[in-house]
Amino acid sequence: MNVSEKIKYHCENKKYCKISRKVGKHAYEKTHGFIVDYNESFVVVQENHDFLICGYLIFPLTSISKIGFNRNDKYFDKILRLEGVTTIVCNKHKIDLSSWENIFESIKSLGFNIIIENEDPEDESFDVGPITKITRNSVFIRYFNAQGFLDDEPTEITWDKITLVKFDDHYTNTFSKYLRERKPKKTKTKIED
Numbered sequence: 001m002n003v004s005e006k007i008k009y010h011c012e013n014k015k016y017c018k019i020s021r022k023v024g025k026h027a028y029e030k031t032h033g034f035i036v037d038y039n040e041s042f043v044v045v046q047e048n049h050d051f052l053i054c055g056y057l058i059f060p061l062t063s064i065s066k067i068g069f070n071r072n073d074k075y076f077d078k079i080l081r082l083e084g085v086t087t088i089v090c091n092k093h094k095i096d097l098s099s100w101e102n103i104f105e106s107i108k109s110l111g112f113n114i115i116i117e118n119e120d121p122e123d124e125s126f127d128v129g130p131i132t133k134i135t136r137n138s139v140f141i142r143y144f145n146a147q148g149f150l151d152d153e154p155t156e157i158t159w160d161k162i163t164l165v166k167f168d169d170h171y172t173n174t175f176s177k178y179l180r181e182r183k184p185k186k187t188k189t190k191i192e193d
Helices: 003-013 071-082 100-110 170-176
Strands: 016-024 027-038 042-049 052-060 064-068 114-118 125-129 131-134 138-141 155-158 164-167
Touching: 003 027, 003 064, 016 042, 016 071, 027 052, 052 170, 100 131, 100 164, 114 138, 114 170, 125 138, 125 155
Parallel strands: none
Antiparallel strands: 016 027, 016 064, 027 042, 042 052, 052 164, 114 125, 114 164, 131 138, 138 155
């Protein structure tokens, strides 16, 4: 089977798989989970980590170098089925996969904050926060840090700097409930005599 046939097979049969993605000149990342949607340009995976269903990942189909389903993966898939994990595998959100612009419009309309990654080690970036603006060439998000503070100004991320988008995951959804604005710095006033 070629990559397109494997994507179709895993999606239609709700089969766990490991996807190897090229994210840089000599860099690859692995994604584990269930393919829940795809088109000729993008793939949506419901991520699996340690027998738990996590959030949704979207990445370009062209980045896929291999879809693995070896004997170990088949046994892992069997355990997931016996544990009832596959009963909750689904595509809860209809995302328009026709372009990055439409993907972000779809996620924004659902009200989710997102994680955007450039996993290329030569130009690595990690941005998390609410989407503030979408243009023909980029998306803007208000990054939040590990203390929940939102940046004052949004960060612009162009399509060519995105290898992975993550949304509706436990980390982002939980953290998003506790986001806060920075308090303006007080300026010292000079007291006149």
